[in-house]
Amino acid sequence: MDMKDTLCGRKVSSFGLGTWKMGGGQSPDFSHDLDHIKAIRYAIDHGINVIDTAEMYAAGHTEEIVGKAISAYDRKNIFVISKVWNDHLTHDALLDSARKSASRLGTDYIDLYLIHWPNPGVPIKETISAMEELVASGLAKNIGVSNFSVAQLKEAIDATKSTKICANQVEYNFSNRAPEHELIPFCEENGIDVIAYTPIMKGRTLIYQNLVALAEKYGVTPVQMSLRYVMEKAYPIPKSSNPLHIDELLAATDIPLKAKDYSALRA
Numbered sequence: 001m002d003m004k005d006t007l008c009g010r011k012v013s014s015f016g017l018g019t020w021k022m023g024g025g026q027s028p029d030f031s032h033d034l035d036h037i038k039a040i041r042y043a044i045d046h047g048i049n050v051i052d053t054a055e056m057y058a059a060g061h062t063e064e065i066v067g068k069a070i071s072a073y074d075r076k077n078i079f080v081i082s083k084v085w086n087d088h089l090t091h092d093a094l095l096d097s098a099r100k101s102a103s104r105l106g107t108d109y110i111d112l113y114l115i116h117w118p119n120p121g122v123p124i125k126e127t128i129s130a131m132e133e134l135v136a137s138g139l140a141k142n143i144g145v146s147n148f149s150v151a152q153l154k155e156a157i158d159a160t161k162s163t164k165i166c167a168n169q170v171e172y173n174f175s176n177r178a179p180e181h182e183l184i185p186f187c188e189e190n191g192i193d194v195i196a197y198t199p200i201m202k203g204r205t206l207i208y209q210n211l212v213a214l215a216e217k218y219g220v221t222p223v224q225m226s227l228r229y230v231m232e233k234a235y236p237i238p239k240s241s242n243p244l245h246i247d248e249l250l251a252a253t254d255i256p257l258k259a260k261d262y263s264a265l266r267a
């Protein structure tokens with residue numbers, strides 16, 4: 001896959017790979033580790049160079065899986081996103097979380113470190129200051145947020161002193177287009193990348209008749225059309241542990257979606 005897109009200024013593949021549920025949900029499940037490692041490597045071997053994970057996933061075990069998967073590659077060619085959970089947003093807790101994430105990932109740095117969810121109980125200035133320390137120390141190359149509204153994003157931007165917030169990761173897909181109204185335009189105006197999670201609606205696309213009809217017209221699957229839809233305005237990170245599904249997702253990047261069909265889908 002060509003590195004046609006950019007994320008926080010880095011050239012990256014047209015979409016990244018999500019990892020939620022690889023190695024467990026709220027707690028670790030070691031039973032399919034090899035399959036997940038193989039799936040991540042399959043994705044990387046087919047040109048996907050962005051991997052999204054978080055300290056919360058499987059209580060850290062997903063990061064261990066990602067770490068094992070990427071250990072076979074030149075680190076500088078992979079863009080790793082991880083996130084600090086919202087009960088670790090005080091200064092010291094955040095630095096500790098980042099160090100532990102990097103250790104589980106087997107890496108000296110995290111390409112993009114995100115605040116997973118806002119926490120009104122911790123002053124955003126304290127959290128952002130700790131995030132900026134991570135950048136100064138080299139442990140994080142870039143910082144961003146996730147699940148922040150425009151108002152919360154503005155507060156976070158105001159709290160920065162030395163580093164730009166370069167991304168906001170939010171739920172955005174064909175069924176949840178709320179970000180199109182205010183959030184995506186705000187991010188476009190401010191040079192902030194919107195990373196779309198749950199971009200293929202967990203594969204449940206068949207109930208959207210206009211999506212299904214347009215997919216048929218283009219000779220693609222509804223999942224592919226749903227991914228292509230999101231790519232128009234955001235950077236998607238679909239999750240798959242299945243190489244056949246990954247192949248299907250990869251083929252979506254070439255759909256020559258016409259502007260009038262895209263507009264009709266949005267109507």
Ligand SMILES: NC(=O)c1ccc[n+]([C@@H]2O[C@H](COP(=O)([O-])OP(=O)(O)OC[C@H]3O[C@@H](n4cnc5c(N)ncnc54)[C@H](OP(=O)(O)O)[C@@H]3O)[C@@H](O)[C@H]2O)c1
Nearest residue numbers: 018019020197198199200201202203238239240241242245
């Ligand atoms: N920041 C946040 O708060 C937040 C919240 C949610 C998610 N995320 C991130 O975003 C990533 C993606 O979101 P998500 O996992 O919620 O949802 P998603 O990517 O929309 O859907 C993932 C599901 O779709 C299935 N799937 C993948 N390709 C498919 C295909 N070609 N046909 C049919 N089904 C397919 C996967 O199963 P198989 O594995 O069997 O292919 C998996 O069950 C997460 O993994 C995580 O990294 C972040």
